[in-house]
Amino acid sequence: MNEFLIRLANLYKKESRLIIGLMSGTSLDGLDIALCKISGSGLQTKAEILEFETLPYTDDFKEDVRTVFSRRQTDLEKVTLLNAKIGTLHADQINLFLQKHHLSKNDIDCIASHGQTIYHAPKRQHQLADYPNGTLQIGDADHIAVRTGIITLSDFRQKHIAAGGEGAPLALYGDYILFSSDAENRVLLNIGGISNFSWLPRPASMKPVVCTDAGPGNTLIDALCKMYFHTSYDSNGDIARSGTVNEKLLAKMLEHPFFMESLPKTTGPEVFNLSVIDQAFDKEELSKISKNDLLSTATQFTAVATANAIKAVAGDEPFGLYVSGGGANNTFLMEKISEQLHAEARHMDELGVAGDAKEALLFALLANETICGSALQTNAGPQVTMGKISLPE
Numbered sequence: 394m395n396e397f398l399i400r401l402a403n404l405y406k407k408e409s410r411l412i413i414g415l416m417s418g419t420s421l422d423g424l425d426i427a428l429c430k431i432s433g434s435g436l437q438t439k440a441e442i443l444e445f446e447t448l449p450y451t452d453d454f455k456e457d458v459r460t461v462f463s464r465r466q467t468d469l470e471k472v473t474l475l476n477a478k479i480g481t482l483h484a485d486q487i488n489l490f491l492q493k494h495h496l497s498k499n500d501i502d503c504i505a506s507h508g509q510t511i512y513h514a515p516k517r518q519h520q521l522a523d524y525p526n527g528t529l530q531i532g533d534a535d536h537i538a539v540r541t542g543i544i545t546l547s548d549f550r551q552k553h554i555a556a557g558g559e560g561a562p563l564a565l566y567g568d569y570i571l572f573s574s575d576a577e578n579r580v581l582l583n584i585g586g587i588s589n590f591s592w593l594p595r596p597a598s599m600k601p602v603v604c605t606d607a608g609p610g611n612t613l614i615d616a617l618c619k620m621y622f623h624t625s626y627d628s629n630g631d632i633a634r635s636g637t638v639n640e641k642l643l644a645k646m647l648e649h650p651f652f653m654e655s656l657p658k659t660t661g662p663e664v665f666n667l668s669v670i671d672q673a674f675d676k677e678e679l680s681k682i683s684k685n686d687l688l689s690t691a692t693q694f695t696a697v698a699t700a701n702a703i704k705a706v707a708g709d710e711p712f713g714l715y716v717s718g719g720g721a722n723n724t725f726l727m728e729k730i731s732e733q734l735h736a737e738a739r740h741m742d743e744l745g746v747a748g749d750a751k752e753a754l755l756f757a758l759l760a761n762e763t764i765c766g767s768a769l770q771t772n773a774g775p776q777v778t779m780g781k782i783s784l785p786e
């Protein structure tokens with residue numbers, strides 16, 4: 394019998410498992426690699442991040458991926474080639490990571506690979522009656538398994554869709570396991586390219602957990618930075634802080650149909666890109682707004698949209714607000730979100746998990762559930778095991 398099948402079948406018996414979680418998000422900034430030590434499963438899960446790194450992508454690689462990323466029309470040959478190329482690149486980065494940390498492939502129980510989302514199309518968005526929710530992550534895991542010699546789980550989102558979800562946000566499961574608290578209601582907010590949050594009411598309240606995308610995270614901010622300021626992001630929010638919000642443009646942007654949809658819901662850069670600004674104001678009106686004011690308005694747009702979605706779920710209940718993702722470093726954005734919610738935005742690190750590593754950890758947790766044969770029991774979202782399994786041989 395294939396030795397990896399035997400190993401896979403026995404993994405659930407181990408006291409703890411070493412799982413490498415991989416996340417490559419919508420900001421396309423790099424590959425997050427988290428080496429996680431996980432024991433137990435379900436609500437008995439204990440997880441620790443032993444090592445974490447973000448390996449930045451080269452500019453050439455980013456440009457290459459952008460030729461297909463969130464584009465309705467694209468070169469299908471490029472998609473096909475990138476599927477294999479991203480798989481091999483991620484595998485090579487894991488091999489380097491292992492070397493650097495003096496680990497061998499035999500030390501690792503499995504890899505949990507998110508892949509690179511290149512298109513996200515929930516039904517609400519595509520509105521084609523005969524088609525289901527759809528999402529596509531590439532970076533084939535057979536390449537990862539074969540090149541690293543490690544069992545690899547991947548493509549977690551399809552099962553979620555098959556079981557009635559939109560394929561996202563999957564943060565629900567990990568957030569619920571790790572961060573539910575008897576002491577306080579919690580909002581776990583992640584601000585990457587897109588912002589999403591989990592509402593975790595105190596279990597004693599018996600209220601349902603909710604996990605949803607809120608709308609834009611850094612997508613518009615980053616796009617404006619690239620277009621007008623020759624930088625890939627607004628470090629600490631300094632540029633936005635130097636401008637003034639254009640209230641009329643902001644109000645128009647907030648009329649976007651996504652905000653009228655009921656929760657939970659998902660979105661992506663297919664929707665939240667610079668077209669949101671172009672649709673809100675015509676060229677002449679836009680030409681009167683300074684670049685700094687435009688960035689300030691886009692930052693406030695992110696803050697208000699995110700806060701509105703949280704308010705819609707939390708109502709008048711008090712809660713602890715814990716923020717992760719690259720946007721947590723944008724101090725101006727954090728101030729604006731705190732202002733909107735009348736709640737202090739704390740860094741997720743306060744809960745003992747490095748915020749930058751959270752999403753990579755989430756996928757390691759999903760793989761751990763699948764290996765242990767359990768489907769997470771939350772009171773929201775499909776309750777299914779997720780992830781396809783690739784064997785090295």
Ligand SMILES: Nc1ncnc2c1ncn2[C@@H]1O[C@H](COP(=O)(O)OP(=O)(O)OP(=O)(O)O)[C@@H](O)[C@H]1O
Pocket residue numbers: 417418419420421422583584585586587588610611614615625626627628629630717718719720722723724752
């Ligand atoms: N010091 C900083 N100041 C301001 N913004 C920052 C800073 N560091 C990172 N960011 C922002 O965070 C973004 C990256 O965030 P992150 O890595 O969480 O996104 P992602 O995982 O790719 O996205 P998603 O969660 O939507 O898939 C950058 O593109 C940038 O906009």
Ligand SMILES: CC(=O)N[C@H]1[C@@H]2OC[C@@H](O2)[C@@H](O)[C@@H]1O[C@H](C)C(=O)O
Pocket residue numbers: 418419510513528560561562563564565585586587588589606659660661752
């Ligand atoms: C389709 C897709 O890749 N969605 C991402 C994206 O990035 C943030 C937000 O949009 C979230 O819904 C999701 O990722 C996180 C990890 C999730 O599934 O929870």
